[in-house]
Amino acid sequence: MGSGGMVVMDDNNCMVSTAKFFLEFTADESCGKCVPCRIGTRILLDMLTDITEGRGNEKDIETLEDLSRDIISASLCGLGQTAPNPVLTTIKYFRDEYESHIKDKWCKAGVCRDLCTFLIDEQLCKGCGACLRVCSSKAITGEKKKPHRIAQDICVRCRSCYETCKFDSIKILPASAMEGKTKKLLTVNSELSTKIW
Amino acid sequence: MERFRANVMLCAGTGCVASGTMKVKAALQDELKKRGLENEIKIVLTGCNGYCAKGPVMSVYPDDIFYQALTVEEIPKLVEEHFLKGRPCQKLMFKEPEEKSPVPLMKDIPFFKYQVLRVLRNKGLIDPEKIEEYIARDGYQAAAKALTQMTSQEIIQVMKNSGIRGRGGAGFPTGMKWEFCSKVPSDVKYMLCNGDEGDPGAFMDRSVMEADPHAVIEGMIIGAKAIGAHNGYLYVRAEYPLAVKRLQLAIGQCYEAGLLGKNIFDSGFDFDLEIYQGAGAFVCGEETALMRSIEGKRGMPRPRPPFPAHKGLWNKPSVLNNVETLAQVPLIILNGADWYKSRRMHH
Secondary structure, three states: OOOOOOOOOOOOOOHHHHHHHHHHHHHHHOOOOOHHHHHHHHHHHHHHHHHHOOOOOOOHHHHHHHHHHHHHHHOOOHHHHHOOHHHHHHHHHOHHHHHHHHOOOOOOOOOOHHHOEEEEEOOOOOOOOHHHHHOOOOOEEOOOOOOOEEEOOOOOOOOHHHHHOOOOOEEEEOHHHHOOOOOOEEOEOHHHHHHHO | OOOOOEEEEEEOOHHHHHOOHHHHHHHHHHHHHHOOOOOOEEEEEEOOOOOHHHOOOEEEEOOOEEEOOOOHHHHHHHHHHHHHOOOOOHHHOEEOOOOOOEEOEHHHOHHHHOOOOOOOOOOOOOOOOOHHHHHHOOOOHHHHHHHHHOOHHHHHHHHHHHOOEOOOOOOOEHHHHHHHHHHOOOOOOEEEEEEOOOOOOOOHHHHHHHHOHHHHHHHHHHHHHHHOOOEEEEEEEOOOHHHHHHHHHHHHHHHHHOOOEEEEOOOOEEEEEEEEEEOOOHHHHOHHHHHHHHOOOOOOOOOOOOOOOOOOHHHOOEEEEEHHHHHHHHHHHHHOHHHHHHHOOOO
């Protein structure tokens, strides 16, 4: 952003959501005087929202880039001239994340709730119960020292279990990973997870 | 003057206040009173130390012992151990995540060890609400030098030689900006300061304004002399109530001390300064929008040219500088352009 402030992130951050966050801010703060900034930032934001909610299509990345460049060249002040930068740079350095959001409907960081499924790898789970305790929607069940399970119809995909697990046994898979299978008590075994990962 | 055995520099930046500085201060006061130490130990509320994650923090001088993550419950023990028995309280000291032994001194903590403080030279060392403490740290020396010994051209030349560039992000050479404005003939000019810091997650202007408001004012006085302005505005966003309060106090103290107003330092130079509070629009950090906002109009940018150096606030020549840029100005005037040049980053 304008002043050159720095934000440090790791692979737990979804780059599409990060770009969306900055666009929410600039779309809100656009003063409305010039059209490219007023309408352009809104369209960018709508497109990013679509991508994060699973409605993206393959031409979106190109359109985002074109539109961003137009906004930068036609805006009156520094706000419009820099507002699309988060979009352009995230596409430049994290294009694969955009592609997996659009093509695979998969947010690998598990941030976009419509684009991920959380599953417990039976072979890695030690049954320590840490995830069970942090789950706010009580979607996780299981006995001590035995692999736990996440009930997909209750899970709200808040990431708490993923952040808590010390054994990396919670995997983030595409939302479609469980399609065609029973939606009740599901677990994933290592074969499935290695196949997808 | 009262003398104290030790000074407790309690951080009162917005971060530490949010994590409970004021409660800790009250507990500390009570406890010192209970132990009969209130005339020996002095509590000073300082500006932000930049270590907000472990707030509230404090350092104890003259020993320079640094305590972090203070709680009201720990205070009685701390007072008893440190101030009564003279044994610094290890429990509240900084520890490296992997190591067991605490690091007692602020200057040994990695976060502080590698910092070279210039803009924030007074952070944690002075009470930002007292002008005397700023003056004791060479405050207003630069303004005195600029107003009584230097001409406008000399000031601008020093600024140009130093190579300082705007710290708001765009990096425009400050000396050139001042020169453009100084060359425009006009009876009324304005010296403005941009404290409308609105980027998500950016707090550098806030920490300068909260920790050392007088440095910003001094920078503005020097800038005003350089461009020939007799009026100035400090545009600060209203979401920074502590910064507004401290700047307001500082301006009041300056008027009392004769550092603002008529005939500053007997030099015949007049400068009046007031605060204008921004109403919360991010775009008002843009210079032309900021000027419209001070005029009381809707804050919207306008195309340039004409540049603010020719037609700025109320269509009069104006200079707008970032808080951090202005806080550097006294240092450059006092230590010279070469000193600054030798320390700046190479691009």
